[in-house]
Amino acid sequence: MRVIGVIGGGQLARMMIGPAIELGLELRVLAETSDSSARDRATSVGDFRDLETVLAFARDVDVITFDHEHVPTEIIVALEEAGVAVRPSSAALAVAQDKIVMRRLLDELGHPLPVWGVAETMADVTRFLDANGGRIVVKAPRGGYDGKGVAVVTGADQVTTWLNQGPVLMEEMVDFSRELAQLVARRPSGETAVWPVVETTQANGVCAEVILPAPTDGGRILADAAELGRQIAIDLGVTGVLAVELFETTDGRLLVNELAMRPHNSGHVTIEGSVTSQFEQHLRAICDVPLGSTVSRHPWAVMVNVFGAMDTGRYSRLTQSSDVKLHNYGKEPRSGRKVGHVTATGTDVVDTASRARAVAENFRTDI
Amino acid sequence: MRVIGVIGGGQLARMMIGPAIELGLELRVLAETSDSSARDRATSVGDFRDLETVLAFARDVDVITFDHEHVPTEIIVALEEAGVAVRPSSAALAVAQDKIVMRRLLDELGHPLPVWGVAETMADVTRFLDANGGRIVVKAPRGGYDGKGVAVVTGADQVTTWLNQGPVLMEEMVDFSRELAQLVARRPSGETAVWPVVETTQANGVCAEVILPAPTDGGRILADAAELGRQIAIDLGVTGVLAVELFETTDGRLLVNELAMRPHNSGHVTIEGSVTSQFEQHLRAICDVPLGSTVSRHPWAVMVNVFGAMDTGRYSRLTQSSDVKLHNYGKEPRSGRKVGHVTATGTDVVDTASRARAVAENFRTDI
Incomplete structure (x- = not known):
């Protein structure tokens, strides 16, 4: 494996460039x-939903992987039928691409999930509402990200337009104390590696902040999350990086929220925080070479997303960032757009987080 | 400053790619x-000694910097006269490019040097030999690197062919206990940053291994080296990264050996070892934005160069490198060629060094 093809040109592909070079x-x-x-590495520009475009791109690469999970399953299957190594595989991706398929499979495998159901009619929604306290979460099975395709509803009439487009996933409102994410890597020959579970904070349904490791008072959370993540990666045959988004409930259980079969926003913190970043690890995993150490380089690492603008023309802002690392995604400014992130590392979690937040906040005010 | 032009496509330019993206x-x-x-970022291919090629390359960039110091002074001056921002400047580079000019200036400034002289005739060599124990080092003033252009001689007749090409630099054989390198960054507005001085080990005149920080028993070496490096950067008006290669003499003095006004092999260890790598810092410095923290991420970091081959086809070798980071320069194998390096980090210097050496040694046997 020497030539890697990434479908999708977003920041995840961008952050693979440096590790690939090294x-x-x-x-x-x-x-x-x-x-x-x-x-910078866009050797082709085109539509990932067009089979000819994708096949032409894949022709001379050793392995195909993804920047996002929006590539249609039939395109991925066609690649595999054409003899291209695709990692993760279409079979694994099918689970991540459809939230109903995912819950059905994880349930069968005995993994812990919020109470869930599928609605095809308004009566289904009403029944689920009645059984779950009158307030539930509905999710479009496919295509959602960053809080899109998710809503909290209290009446079946709020789901009418969703139902016109097909079945809708319903979930209980989980009584959680916080959200976590377990990053795992697995390579085709079976080796797995887990990073310490991270704590994630969402704002308006979008990841805002990540702490590595998730602060604990010495409980079993780290070990339990690692074991759960590893087992899901094995059960689903994931190759590459898998992010398992988790709820930690107020009564101390872990429930699986979502899966992403690629490097994930919750793992950006590993660039500075860990001996091996999720981006290097993803490349190692899809190339089926031994995985790197996931040991932390610092007691704490905190990542904060930057929204709106991260203009290199405003580099006077860097005065605040001598020990906070910047990651600029090279995107045009747009209100609310995820345009970069910053990561601070240190020995005290409160100080580390406040340094990262101060720098991110400064950029955030741009737009 | 947004578009950076690097003259020279070696591994130093390569290792700037990742930090530039971020x-x-x-x-x-x-x-x-x-x-x-x-x-990967070669937007032009051509001869850096050809003025038209270099001017065309520089046309739309905001600042020009260098992968090596072999660009002729007249080319650099012509760039400056054309209004291009060149960092470091032709005036600073002139000192690094000519070892006699460098020694003359550092002497005037009062910086500590080995005893040195310039030979234009065999009689000059004989006199210097007689005054310095009959065994001296001679160096070609320009163009040397990695041990090329340097020889130890015991008789003037061994310098005949050198003298035919012009004046030759002569130096005493320094009685040193070890070699060190002080990395410094300085930006046009004057801010400087120093990393802890590193210990370097040469093999056949080529850097083989670097330890960050240089082990000390608590003496003044770290502070003295930092102060010396910083003062030279200021005195010479360096912009960007400056590497000051040093001798630590058996009687505890620091003497300046060579200067390099760019990221340097002795600084590769900062990629994993420091909050800010020399490559990111060089970019910050030449863009004249605030410099990053040079604090170490680990108690120890050890870099070992890989010579000969570093073939990604041999990735089974990676089994040994779970916690040792690889840097592949993407070069064709050739005996003795510097094709990559590996860096280990840890809390014990002996263990850290032995892990790095084991991985490097494994690659080294390829050719």
């Missing part, structure tokens, strides 16, 4: 547009 | 050949 791999990106975040 | 800078490289180490 490992001596050739990274090629099929980007949506010529100004995509990963434009 | 900072949101556009890096362009004028490479010697299309398969140069930094080929």
Whole structure:
């Protein structure tokens, strides 16, 4: 494995560029547009929903992987039928791409989930509402991200337009104390590696902040999350990085919220925080070479997303960032857009978080 | 400053690519050949000694910097006269490019040097030999690197061919206990930053191994080296990274050996070892934005160079490297060629060094 093809030119592909160079791999990106975040390695620009475009891109690469999970299953299957190594595979991705399929399978496997159901009619919604306290979460089975395709509802009439488009996933409102994410890597020959579970904070349904490791008072959370994540990666045959988003409930249980079969926002903190970043690890995993150490380089690492603008023209802002690392996604400014992130590391979690927040906040005020 | 032009496509330019991406800078490289180490960002391929080629490359960039110091002074001056921001400047580079000019200036400034002299005739060599124990070092003033252009001689007749090409630098054989290197960054507005001094080990005149920080028994070496490096950067008006190669003499003095005004092999260890790597810092410095923290991420970091081959086809070798980071320069194998390096980090210097050496040794046996 020497030439890696990434479908999608977003910031995840962009953040693979550096590690690929150091490992001596050739990274090629099929980007949506010529100004995509990963434009530096965009060897092709085209539509990932067009089979011919994708097959042409895949022709001379050793392995195909993804920047996002929106590539249609039939395209991925066609790649596999054409003999292309695709990691993760279409079978694994099918589970991550459809929230109903995912819950059905995880339930069968005995993994802990929020109470869930599928609605095809308004009567289904009403029944689920009645059984779950009159307030539930509904999710579109496919295509959602960053809080899109998710809503909290209190009446079946609020789901009418959703139901017109097909079955809807329903979930109880989980009584959680916080959200966590377990990053796992697995390679085709079976080896797995887990990072310490991280704590994630969402704002308006979008990841805002991540702490590595999730603060604990010495309980079993770290070990339990690692074991759960590892087992899901094995059960689903994931190759590459898997992010398992989790709820920690007020009564101390872990419930699986969502899965992402690729490097994930919750793992950006590993760039500075860990001996091996999720981006290097994903490349190692899909190339089926031994995985790197996931040991932390610092007692604490805190990542804060930057929304709106991260203009290099405003580099006077860098005065605040001598020990906070910047990651600029090279995106045009737009209100609310995830345009970069910053990571601080240190020996005290409160101090580390406040340093990261101060720098991110400064950028955030740009737009 | 947003678009950076690097003259030279070697591994130093290559290792700037990742940090440039994260900072949101556009890096362009004028490479010697299309398969140069930094080929991923080689927007031009051509001869850095050709003024038209260099001027065309520099046309749309905000600042020009260098992968090596072999660009002729007249080319650099012509760039400056054309209004291009060049960092370091031609005035600073002139000192690094000519070992006699460098020694003359450092002597005037009062910086500590080995006893030195300039030979234009065999009689000059004989006199210097007689005054310095009959065994001296001679160096070609320009163009040397990695032990090339340096020889130990015991008779003037051994310098005949050198003298035919012009004046030769002569130096006493320094009675040193070890070699050190002080990395410094300085930006045009004057801010400087120093990393802890590193210990370097040479093999056949080529850097083989670097330890961050240089082990000490609590003496003044760290502070003295930092102060010396910083003062030289200021005195010479360096912009960007400066490496000051030093001798630590058996009687405890520091003497300046060589200068390099760019990221340097002795600083590769900062990629994992420091909050800010020399490559990110060089970019910050030449863009004149605030410098990053040079605090170490680990008690110890040890870098070992890999010579010969570092073939990604041999990735089974990676089994040994779970916690040792690889840096592959993407070069064709050739006996003795510097093709990559590995860095280990840890809490015990002996263990850290032995892990790095084991992985490097494994690669080294390839050719």
